[in-house]
Structure formats: C-alpha cells, structure tokens
Amino acid sequence: MDVQVESGEGNMPKHIAIVMDGNGRWAQAKHLPRTAGHHAGAKAVRRTVEYCAQQGIEVLSLFAFSSENWRRPKEEVDLLMRLFITTLKQEVKRLNENKIRLRFIGDRSAFSQPLQDKIKESEQLTCKNTGMTLIIAANYGGRWDICQAAEKIIQQAVANNDSNFKVTEQLLEGCLETAGMADPDLFIRTGGEKRISNFMLWQMAYTEFFNSAVLWPDFNEDYLSEAIFDYQNRQRRFGRTGEQVDSKQ
Ligand code: IPE
Ligand code: IPE
Numbered sequence: 013m014d015v016q017v018e019s020g021e022g023n024m025p026k027h028i029a030i031v032m033d034g035n036g037r038w039a040q041a042k043h044l045p046r047t048a049g050h051h052a053g054a055k056a057v058r059r060t061v062e063y064c065a066q067q068g069i070e071v072l073s074l075f076a077f078s079s080e081n082w083r084r085p086k087e088e089v090d091l092l093m094r095l096f097i098t099t100l101k102q103e104v105k106r107l108n109e110n111k112i113r114l115r116f117i118g119d120r121s122a123f124s125q126p127l128q129d130k131i132k133e134s135e136q137l138t139c140k141n142t143g144m145t146l147i148i149a150a151n152y153g154g155r156w157d158i159c160q161a162a163e164k165i166i167q168q169a170v171a172n173n174d175s176n177f178k179v180t181e182q183l184l185e186g187c188l189e190t191a192g193m194a195d196p197d198l199f200i201r202t203g204g205e206k207r208i209s210n211f212m213l214w215q216m217a218y219t220e221f222f223n224s225a226v227l228w229p230d231f232n233e234d235y236l237s238e239a240i241f242d243y244q245n246r247q248r249r250f251g252r253t254g255e256q257v258d259s260k261q
C-alpha cells in the first residue's frame with residue numbers, strides 16, 4: 013500500500029468520499045414528501061462539488077444510489093432515476109466551466125437505456141477536463157465492486173490459460189471501479205448514522221471518518237470546512253506508532 017503520513021494544518025485531503033444521507037428526514041421534518049428532500053439534496057450536491065473544486069480537492073466521490081436502494085418504494089426509485097437524468101442534463105455545462113471530469117462507478121447495466129446513454133454522454137463530454145474528478149457512485153456496492161474485480165482477474169487468467177496466477181492487493185485494486193484513483197483520505201457521512209452502508213469497502217481501509225448530524229440538504233461549505241479542519245488535525249498512522257509518524261520515519 014502506498015502510504016502517506018502527512019498530517020497537520022494545510023494538509024488538504026486529496027480525495028473526499030461522502031455518503032449523502034438524510035434527504036428523507038429533512039423532508040419529513042418540514043412535512044414535505046421525501047421527494048422534496050431529494051430535490052433539495054441535488055442543490056447540496058452542486059454546492060459541495062463547486063466548493064471542493066475551488067479548494068483544490070483532486071477527487072470527490074458521492075454516494076448517490078446504493079445497490080440496496082432498489083429496495084425503496086417504486087415511486088421513490090423512479091423519482092431518483094428521473095432526477096439523475098435531469099440533473100445530468102443541467103449540470104454538464106457547469107462541470108465543463110469548472111473543468112470537472114465526471115465518472116460514474118457502479119453497475120450501470122441495471123439503469124434504463126436513456127439513463128445509461130446520458131451517463132456515457134456526460135462522461136465523454138467531460139473526460140478531457142483537467143480539474144477535479146467527480147465520482148458518482150450509482151447502483152454501487154462495495155461488495156459488488158470487489159466481486160466484479162475478482163471476476164475480471166479470473167477472466168484474465170482464463171484468457172491467458174494461467175492457472176498459477178496470484179491475487180495481489182495491487183492486482184485487485186487495479187480491477188476495482190476506482191482503478192487509478194487514490195483511496196479516499198476523508199469520508200464524510202451526513203444524517204448522523206455511523207455506518208458505511210456498503211460504500212467503498214476496500215478503498216476505505218485507512219480513510220478518516222467524519223460523522224455529521226446535519227441532514228444532507230442542509231450541508232454546506234461551512235460544514236465541509238469543519239470536516240476538513242477536523243481531518244487536518246488528525247494523525248494518520250497506517251499501522252506505525254505516533255512517534256514514528258512524528259519523526260517521519
Ligand atoms: C440519502 O437520503 C439519499 C439516498 C439514499 C438516495 P435518504 O433518502 O436515505 O434520507 P433518510 O436517511 O431517509 O433521511
Ligand atoms: C446510503 O444511505 C446510500 C446513499 C446515500 C446513496 P442509505 O440511507 O441507503 O443507508 P442505510 O440504509 O440507512 O444504511
């Protein structure tokens with residue numbers, strides 16, 4: 013594992029991963045339908061993306077729809093799918109203006125053809141951008157990601173007629189949906205729950221967790237700065253002792 017032991021103020025996280033939770037409860041508290049929470053959540057996405065890009069964050073990963081979210085009522089799932097399409101249509105121009113490269117991770121084959129097309133098109137339209145990479149996890153599950161990586165390795169071995177192949181961390185990492193990206197440094201979950209909910213299980217082995225009680229539609233630049241500040245004041249040890257990290261051994 014490529015480890016970094018930087019800590020202290022001024023050390024910005026390169027990759028921030030967020031579980032954007034609390035849309036439903038936000039709406040409920042206002043006596044609105046859950047769908048209103050998802051609409052408000054989309055605005056918080058825009059604020060967060062633009063702020064992270066301004067702050068020089070290299071990669072921002074947002075969990076938009078988990079492989080388990082299909083279990084929700086059909087009307088809510090349908091609304092979320094429609095919201096993805098309309099948001100993509102609206103935002104691509106803005107992403108280009110901000111030089112943001114968009115990438116989707118997750119099993120997109122389960123989406124309708126129009127949504128799959130829109131995803132592909134928006135990735136293509138932003139692929140030459142050199143600023144922040146925005147990863148949207150849609151129909152994503154950490155377990156699924158590890159399984160699909162294992163499948164790729166097996167397929168390769170079969171194709172090469174190689175029965176002695178070794179599964180190394182490096183090999184598996186290179187087959188994950190996030191291949192080529194640094195692991196998240198900072199993981200933020202809004203909405204107060206203290207769980208990963210099947211987000212980037214492999215990638216978050218050494219990620220710093222920040223839990224916020226704020227419901228996602230209320231999340232803003234100030235809360236994000238607070239999370240970054242908290243991160244900057246932690247000591248990442250990656251198995252070493254604190255003394256070793258202090259003396260940069
Ligand atoms: C997160 O908010 C959005 C998605 C999972 C798509 P929720 O919809 O889970 O909000 P709560 O947890 O019910 O408040
Ligand atoms: C996690 O939130 C998934 C997303 C934010 C997309 P959930 O609301 O689905 O998580 P659980 O079910 O409370 O763990």
Ligand code: MG
Nearest residue numbers: 033034035203
């Ligand atoms: Mg939730």
